[in-house]
Amino acid sequence: MLQGFIDQFWPSTIDGLALGSIYALIALGYTMVYGVLRLINFAHSEIFMIGTFAALATLHGLSLSPVGGFSLVLLVAVLALIAGAVSGGSAVLLEFIAYRPLRRRGASRLAALISAIGASIFLQQLFARVVIPWWFDLPKEKGPLPIQEHFVERSNVIAIGDFVVSIDKFLIFAGAIIMMLALDLLVNRTKLGRGIRATAQDPETAVLMGVNIDRIVTATFAIGGAMAGVAAALFIMRFEETNYFVGFLLGIKAFTAAVLGGIGNLRGALAGGLVLGLIEMYGSSIFGSEWRDVVAFSVLVLVLMFRPTGIFGESLQQARA
Amino acid sequence: MAILRLNKVRIGAIAVGAVLALGVSACGGGDDDSSSGGGGGDAASSVTIGFMGDLTGENSGIVIPPKQGAQLAIDEYNATNPKTKITLKEYDSQGRPEQATPLAKTAITQDKIVGLIGPAFSGESAQVGPVLEEGKVPSISPSATNAKLAQNGWKYWHRVIANDxxxxxxxxxxxxxxxxxxxxxxxxxxxxxxxxxxxxxxxxxxxxxxxxxxxxxxxxxxxxxxxxxxxxxxxxxxxxxxxxxxxxxxxxxxxxxxxxxxxxxxxxxxxxxxxxxxxxxxxxxxxxxxxPCLIDPAGEASPASKKFADAYKAKFNNDAAIYAAEGYDAATAFITAIKAGNTTAEKINAALSSVDVAGVGKQVKFGSNGEVTATDVxxxxxxxxxxxxxxxxxxxxxx
Structure with a gap:
């Protein structure tokens, strides 16, 4: 058992960091919305799913021959921009339709939670029944949507013995770190960021201080959605396929990562995502892939037993993020 | 294929097949009418065999080929002007166990079938098995592959496809x-x-x-x-x-x-x-x-397979697809039993245990548990x- 861990240590580490980066980017959306609204936005996984479709459709539209190296970086940047815009827009629209009316009428948080679950199911089925058949000319049923040819040349960035990093995994990790830094700057250094932090701390006082809550909420959803969109673009680069239920499992894992890092805490989301990715990969190298989720969730339970607020604990309102 | 166990993601591609196959089944239906009309002329010397499976549902793409295979075998047999002609009657279970069970009861009590080809899937087979057992009607499935089906001790159940x-x-x-x-x-x-x-x-x-x-x-x-x-x-x-x-x-x-x-x-x-x-x-x-299925539209496996593939193509204007050969073989087993002069369900069932004929894909011979003895994969x-x-x-x- 341990032999497997030793044999696969480096590949597992690299795969774990790449997977964890995607978790982290999705987790940011959960954590931001939770920080500001105290709402678990269960439809966030579908925002990610919409992003993957946007990225894949862009690829179909471009129909390039496989690219590698610098042009791949450029292509991913374009994909991230488009998927980020589409996902961010969808998130804003979602907030406008599914949450804002409830908020206006002062409905309980549980009502918003049900609305979130409803929106999630609605979006999944919308893609399964309407968008996929119409767009990809497939029968109105399930099925993966693979593209026929690859478009990524997976050259290795680093290759020292077992320590092999292919360009796609490197870009995923780098992309997550860059987005995280940018978001950190945005929240801590700009006026909008101050508004977000103020709203997270105390919405009523924030209003008294002249913060437009509706604008802040819209911005929060847009930023969280955009992060999911970037994650979607990186996901498409790595796997080159998507499906209408692609967000479900990833969403659950990302939510777990957010809780693991301390929900409401941006840096916690990044740390939680990376830790979860590594635990999954190490766990499966030791116990076999069928134990992957068991190991991951066992660790989550253990962490929460000793640190109920997650690894980083503090939340958005405590001025940190 | 045990659709019982099908993952939901599987259905997409099958649905494509279904659309194609539905067009074919329309032609198949025409053949069906003409042949049963011919066979019905002499009512006293005619028996009915049922075919049960998903003929219109989302997985029909893999059930219509075996149905056509069975139809082909029976039409070829009827064309030889035998003493007892066979009519093939369709029972569309849509692959649903809850729909298959009442259909099987109707088939036994009202239509007095002497044998059933199907049910196509493992899930419905598990439900229909006891009904056939009670009605003492033999069945031969062309495509249910779940290994557990043979472990029920059923005396009237058979299949012409090797299990998982x-x-x-x-x-x-x-x-x-x-x-x-x-x-x-x-x-x-x-x-x-x-x-x-x-x-x-x-x-x-x-x-x-x-x-x-x-x-x-x-x-x-x-x-x-x-x-x-x-x-x-x-x-x-x-x-x-x-x-x-x-x-x-x-x-x-x-x-x-x-x-x-x-x-x-x-x-x-x-x-x-x-x-x-x-x-x-x-x-x-x-x-x-x-x-365990033979899909051989080019007829490369054997002369029998070539003959079948050509006849299938000529009749249905379509390549022999998945389980078509198995449908043909299932019908062949019944035909062999009926040709030997057995016209009641009980007698046919008894005769099935000694059937030993060359089918398209394999030798058709059943073990005492109803499994086909050939282990060709x-x-x-x-x-x-x-x-x-x-x-x-x-x-x-x-x-």
């Missing part, structure tokens, strides 16, 4: 003999279908002298990195995947990207062009898929989005 255990053993033979693989990595999808199939292959290749390592994937997940790393560390000669094509394609793609170049093999759950599509481009080329090689027949798993070699 036989399939696993057959593919394992090909892996150790045909490929000469010494290190085999077995991956299953943790489903009711994949898990036992993977275990059978593992045990069989081990007794064939190969060393193995196993892993499972989560059908819902997108990232199989941990499985790829395990495979890479094990450095196998061959990889067997027990699961459906939707996951198989993704897995294969990630294996190749991870630098694992071992020959990829899978079972009937992956016998679909979707495997090549999921893997992308030509990545899946050279992969080998096993199935056929292997197919992925070439683009086609799956040409390589041959019988026992002797097939890669070209």
């Amino acid at each position: 255990n036989v399939q696993g053993a057959g593919i394992a033979t090909f892996i150790t003999n045909g490929l000469g693989a010494k290190k085999v990595f077995v991956i299953d999808d943790a489903s009711e279908y994949g898990k036992p199939l993977g275990q059978t292959v593992k045990q069989s290749v081990e007794s064939g002298g190969a060393t193995t390592s196993v892993d499972s994937i989560d059908a819902q997940a997108s990232d199989y990195g941990s499985t790829v790393n395990k495979a890479k560390a094990f450095a196998p000669d061959a990889i067997f995947f027990a699961g459906y094509y939707a996951q198989g394609g993704k897995l294969l793609k990630q294996l190749r990207e991870g630098g694992v170049d071992a020959r990829f093999l899978s079972g009937d759950g992956s016998l679909d062009a979707g495997l090549a599509k999921g893997a992308g481009g030509k990545v899946a080329d050279g992969s080998v898929i096993g199935c 056929f292997v197919y090689e992925v070439k683009g989005d086609t799956l040409p027949l390589l041959g019988n798993a026992k002797e097939a070699k890669l070209g």
Whole structure:
């Protein structure tokens, strides 16, 4: 058992960091919305799913021959921009339709939670029944949507013995770190960021201080959605396929990562995502892939037993993020 | 194919098949009427056999071919002007067990069928089995492969397709003999279908002298990195995947990207062009898929197969597709029993136990538990989005 861990240590580490980066980017959306609204936005996984479709459709539209190296970086940047815009827009629209009316009428948080679950199911089925058949000319049923040819040349960035990093995994990790830094700057250094932090701390006082809550909420959803969109673009680069239920499992894992890092805490989301990715990969190298989720969730339970607020604990309102 | 165990992602591609096949079934229906009209002229010397399966539902794409195969066999028989003509009556269960059970009761009590070809899937077979047992009507399924079906002690139940255990053993033979693989990595999808199939292959290749390592994937997940790393560390000669094509394609793609170049093999759950599509481009080329079914539209396997493929094409204007040969063989078994002068369900059932005729894909002979005794498994090689027949798993070699 341990032999497997030793044999696969480096590949597992690299795969774990790449997977964890995607978790982290999705987790940011959960954590931001939770920080500001105290709402678990269960439809966030579908925002990610919409992003993957946007990225894949862009690829179909471009129909390039496989690219590698610098042009791949450029292509991913374009994909991230488009998927980020589409996902961010969808998130804003979602907030406008599914949450804002409830908020206006002062409905309980549980009502918003049900609305979130409803929106999630609605979006999944919308893609399964309407968008996929119409767009990809497939029968109105399930099925993966693979593209026929690859478009990524997976050259290795680093290759020292077992320590092999292919360009796609490197870009995923780098992309997550860059987005995280940018978001950190945005929240801590700009006026909008101050508004977000103020709203997270105390919405009523924030209003008294002249913060437009509706604008802040819209911005929060847009930023969280955009992060999911970037994650979607990186996901498409790595796997080159998507499906209408692609967000479900990833969403659950990302939510777990957010809780693991301390929900409401941006840096916690990044740390939680990376830790979860590594635990999954190490766990499966030791116990076999069928134990992957068991190991991951066992660790989550253990962490929460000793640190109920997650690894980083503090939340958005405590001025940190 | 045991649709009982079908993963939901499988349905997409089958639905395409269904649309194509529906058009064909319209022609088939016309033939049906004319033949039963001919047979009905002399009512005293005619018996009715039922065909039950999903004829209009989402998986009908793999049920209409065996129905047409059965129709072909019966029409050929009726054309010889026999003493007792046979009418084939359709029962559309849509693959649903709850729909199949009342249909079976109607077939037995009202239509007085003397035999039933079907039910097509394992799930409905499990429900209909006791009804047939009670009504004392023999059945022969062309496509239900769940190994447990034969363990119910049913006296009237038969099938002309080898079960999943036989399939696993057959593919394992090909892996150790045909490929000469010494290190085999077995991956299953943790489903009711994949898990036992993977275990059978593992045990069989081990007794064939190969060393193995196993892993499972989560059908819902997108990232199989941990499985790829395990495979890479094990450095196998061959990889067997027990699961459906939707996951198989993704897995294969990630294996190749991870630098694992071992020959990829899978079972009937992956016998679909979707495997090549999921893997992308030509990545899946050279992969080998096993199935207890014979799909041989070119008629390369044997003269009997050639004759069947040509007759099928001439009658239905379509290539013989999955389970068509098995439908034909199931009907042949009934015809043999009826030709021998048996016209009641009880007598036909008794005669089935001694039937021993050459079918299209295999020798049709039943064991006492109703399983076909032939253990032929056929292997197919992925070439683009086609799956040409390589041959019988026992002797097939890669070209």
